[in-house]
Amino acid sequence: MLRRLCAIAIFAILLNSSLTLAAPKKPQQPDKYPPSPLEITTPDPLLRPSANKEPLTEEEQQTLASALDELNQEAATKLQAGDKVTAFEIWNRELSLRRYLGTLPEIQALSRVGAIAWNQNDRQQLYYITQRLQAIQTQILAPKIIAKQGVNLESLQTLGEAYQNVRSPEDALEVYNQILTVARQQKDPAAELANLKIIAELHLSWFDYPKAADTYQELFNLASAQGDRISELTYLRQLAYIYQQGKQLQQAINALNQLAGMYTDAENLTKLPELKLAIANNYESLARENPNLLQEAFNNYQQAYTTAWESQQFVLAAEALQKLIVLYRSQGQIDAALQTSQILVETQAKAYNYYGLMQAYDQIGQIYLQQKDYPQALSAFQQGLQLAQQLKHEESYFAQQIKKASGQ
Template sequence: MLQRLILIIATISIWHLCISGTLAKEKKFEDLDKFPPSPLEITTPDPLLPNKRELTSIELQKLKTDLDELNQEALITIQGEDRKKAFEIWNRELRLRRVLGTLAEVEALSRVGEIAWNENEREQVQYISQRLQVIQSQMEKQKSTDLELWRSLGNAYQKMRLPKLGLSVYEQVLILVQQQQDVVGEIETLKTIGELNLSWFNYPQAANVYQKLLNLAINRGDKINELAYLQQLAYIYTQGKQPQAAIDIFSKLVEIYTSEQNLSQIPALKLAIAANYESLAKENPNLKQQAFNNYQEAYTSAWQLEQYARAGEALQKLIAFYRSQKQIDAALETSQILIETETLARNFYGLMSAYDQIGNLYLENREYAKALTAFQQGLEIAQQLKHQEAYFTQQIEKLKTEEKM
């Protein structure tokens, strides 16, 4: 009986293995159907190239004209909404462009690749990117120093939104322009590398690139670009959540704008410095005072410059700081300044919020009559704005009910 059971189990196991093998083979065939060979690799003879011999200059010019006509035909076809037919024409053009040289082929791949990406033709994008990578591999093996070709290849990857592939190409471009001591070319290439890193949120690498650009600008005495790179670094460090690095850059910008007497920029910079100190204070509470000081400086400078909206923003932060320290009286005093500031800024939503804030502060201080007055003032503005009327009415009714009790 036991032997018979073993035999049955063995038979079932073999049967399962056979079925699995058959299914695996079928899946492979299905995959082949799903991912056919690239149309760019078709080797069927083409009527435009009847002979396999090398073409004369006149024949090459004729071929170029014929291929330009194919491109126009594809453009007309896609406008008629026959995308499949259009890309069939373009693929034929791309196959034949190889005869005109690698640069001509890459430029054509770039042009059609951008159209494919815009039309969301994923398979076509894949075919073209595969061909571009083959070309890149060949260039690397040959240790190509053809700068125009490398730049064309990088541009193709950019148009097809392939930043990682583009970066590998522009790193090679950077080596070549540095070897040629082409400072202008180096700067332009670094800018491209920085933009590509930013396009896929690689903030650490982007920061390294813009720091190099900043150093180049400082060495050349290029004040305009020095300022531009500092602003870009401030953005990168903020987005990359590197508060200390951001503070250093914002502080440098404050120095520059102050020395140039361009004081209009100072309030926004001080707000940014304060916000970054506030972020650092989560781990190091001793830095709260630095945040507070910068919010005060932001308010003072904004008020002097009559930037009342910025001043209001700084005051809101100061009030929040006072409340966190349980300094309710100081928060109330600052809130009264906020009322004046929002009035001057003609920020009625801000004014309504300020009265709400004052009402809640008075509630914390158990000064219910003053809280009621604040909420009533808030309701008047809410009625004008037709916004949050129910909230202020509820707060007022609640306080009146408590007074009766």
């Protein structure tokens, strides 16, 4: 749909826009590398001498394209044989000549070789290619070009992809934001959505969590306005993840709660226990600075257990119970910790998690030891030893605990 934007209308809009399309680029790392081989103009046998003054004919372009494809194949063969230097010398010749076939073929070739340079960790080659891409960007967005031809959105889109291949996110984002501006001015919702997604993914892939969150919030708002529930859920999950990664725990809780409120069908209801666990974990972290939030952690761990048990997700139910036990003990609520530990035993049995069951008995034994209730502690450690013998794990540990509980 981007390709069908009217060039004349775009130009009229851009002239009235505050967007600076042809801002000069600052050269990156000047003087670090020799002059770019992509900018050295020397006669080449694949071109007639007057090629710079008179455009190639269609037949000449076809002949040149075939020859350049052969150069690309030759370079790939050299690289496969381990001759990286010669390979990039050939590719640089190819890239220098691709511009005679037009802007789009040149960008596509730069993108292809740029991806190879990245995989080869060739910073010098990446610098040359990025520098050339920046020059093309300045050229196609020059006011004179726009006035004559309009904005070539296909070239801009390809340019954005090329910047991604050479891992230049700032340049890529500049291009996609330019396209996004045009899409919004043209009231093209499909183009706006497509570019917002690319921008969001770029921010996220480069760990710019604040900007990623802002963009995914825009996407969520668009999905909500369109009543697109599936996309709403997708963007909320991304927002929750981003806030979590960015240590914005309250925002993560808000997104997770909003997500939980949208989980109403049977398929999504099974995801509630994990959501509640994540919310509870965040509240527990926040409670270190604000103890008033500890009750929220308790509430959500309990809801995580309940929803997991009801959906027979006993592993998650056991995880929620274990978290509750730790919280109860930290608050001195020993009776509640013991009662919850007994439920944990039943839950681990239903989950067929015998290692977890063994640990549950150990936990019960330790709590009774703390209370100096030695008979109950002894009983728990004996049951733990039976499981340890079956698992052939921690047998000596439980034997020692039994001695301790027996007063030996």
